Each structure stands twice: as structure tokens, then as C-alpha cells.
Amino acid sequence: MKNANSFGYFSKDVAADLEITTSSLRRWSIELEQHGYIMERNEKGQRIYYERDFKALRELKKLLANNVSFTDALNAVVSMNMDEKNATKTPSVFTDEIRLSKSELEETIQRVVKVAIEEERENMLKAFEYKMNDVVEKRDRILTMQLQQSLEEKRLEIAAAKEEEEVKPWWKKLFK
Known part of the structure; x- marks a missing residue:
């Protein structure tokens, strides 16, 4: 043949x-x-x-x-x-x-599928990166708020302690 x-x-x-x-x-x-x-x-x-x-x-x-x-x-x-x-x-x-011959068609399909997979992989990585950045940003905001609250509480405690100290007569301060 x-x-x-x-x-x-x-x-x-x-x-x-x-x-x-x-x-x-x-x-x-x-x-x-x-x-x-x-x-x-x-x-x-x-x-x-x-x-x-x-x-x-x-x-x-x-x-x-x-x-x-x-x-x-x-x-x-x-x-x-x-x-x-x-x-x-x-x-x-x-x-x-x-x-196209069968092998040419298979090569073309493989090439197109490979490109599509790469594009999808890139899109997934971008989406994952965006999601991670969003999560990290939210975590940082929460930590910053908690730190500010903690600092505010400490300031209030210090201010209350100073106020209490100022109200005491001088002789109580001397003989603690």
C-alpha cells in the first residue's frame, strides 16, 4: 500500500x-x-x-x-x-x-490545551494572590484596631493612676 x-x-x-x-x-x-x-x-x-x-x-x-x-x-x-x-x-x-493529519490535529489540540491550562493557571494564581492580599489586609486592620484599643486602655489606666495619685494628700504619698 x-x-x-x-x-x-x-x-x-x-x-x-x-x-x-x-x-x-x-x-x-x-x-x-x-x-x-x-x-x-x-x-x-x-x-x-x-x-x-x-x-x-x-x-x-x-x-x-x-x-x-x-x-x-x-x-x-x-x-x-x-x-x-x-x-x-x-x-x-x-x-x-x-x-490536517491525525498527528497534526493532536499536536494542535495539545498546544491549544497547554495554552488554555497556562492561562487558567495564571488566572487562578492572580485570584489566589488577590484573595490572600485581601485576607492579610483584613488581618492587619483587625490587629491595628486591637493594638489601638489596647493602647487606649493603657493610656486610660495610666491617666486614672495619675489622677488618683494627684488626689492623694502629700503625707499619704510620703507614707504609702
Whole structure:
């Protein structure tokens, strides 16, 4: 199998991508095979479409849309080399769809998830820091108030003691 490392698609997916019916796809595939184009099949005999087949079918659709006869379009597609390296790198200009391999998709998902986790972690750290600052600030206010109350009580005690001392006659102060 020459496409062992590629991801294959079934006719339903290909037809949806090309915006044609599955019966049209089947007819085009049969005609391409009759003109010498080789399509791979699975163990059940179903056609498996690879990226090279997508390109061939897109080209066939484009030629038919430009009023090229069906036979001439088939011959043109069969004569093209759809396995060229540059062809596999260039996305079609006729579709807004981007195709990724399974590994590319997994890498992209992992990268996006990693970024999302990092952002969420940063947000959680900021929220935790804000909460801690708030708790520390409240604690400091309470401690400051308690210290001020304690100092006020001490001042009052000292003032009361001085007042009591001043009221005592001099001889009581002398003979404590």
C-alpha cells in the first residue's frame, strides 16, 4: 500500500468535501479507474480515498465546471501526477477547508490545551494572590484596631493612676 502513512477517507466524506452526491463520486471513481487511475480499497473492497485522490477529484470537478468534456477531463486527470511533493503541500484554492493529519490535529489540540491550562493557571494564581492580599489586609486592620484599643486602655489606666495619685494628700504619698 503506497498510502500506508496517510489518513484515508470514505466516499461519504469525499462527496461532502467536493459538494457532490455519493452516486456522482462513485461514477467518477469508476470512470477514473477505467481510464487507468488506481484507487486503493480496503479488505471489504470499499474505495479508500487519500489526499492524492481528493486532488484528482477536485481537478476533475474543476475541469467539468469549465465545460471540458467528461472524457477529456478524465484523461487530463489520469495523466497528471497527483503524488508530486509540491502538490501535497499546496492547499486547494477552491475550498476554505483545511485538512490536517491525525498527528497534526493532536499536536494542535495539545498546544491549544497547554495554552488554555497556562492561562487558567495564571488566572487562578492572580485570584489566589488577590484573595490572600485581601485576607492579610483584613488581618492587619483587625490587629491595628486591637493594638489601638489596647493602647487606649493603657493610656486610660495610666491617666486614672495619675489622677488618683494627684488626689492623694502629700503625707499619704510620703507614707504609702
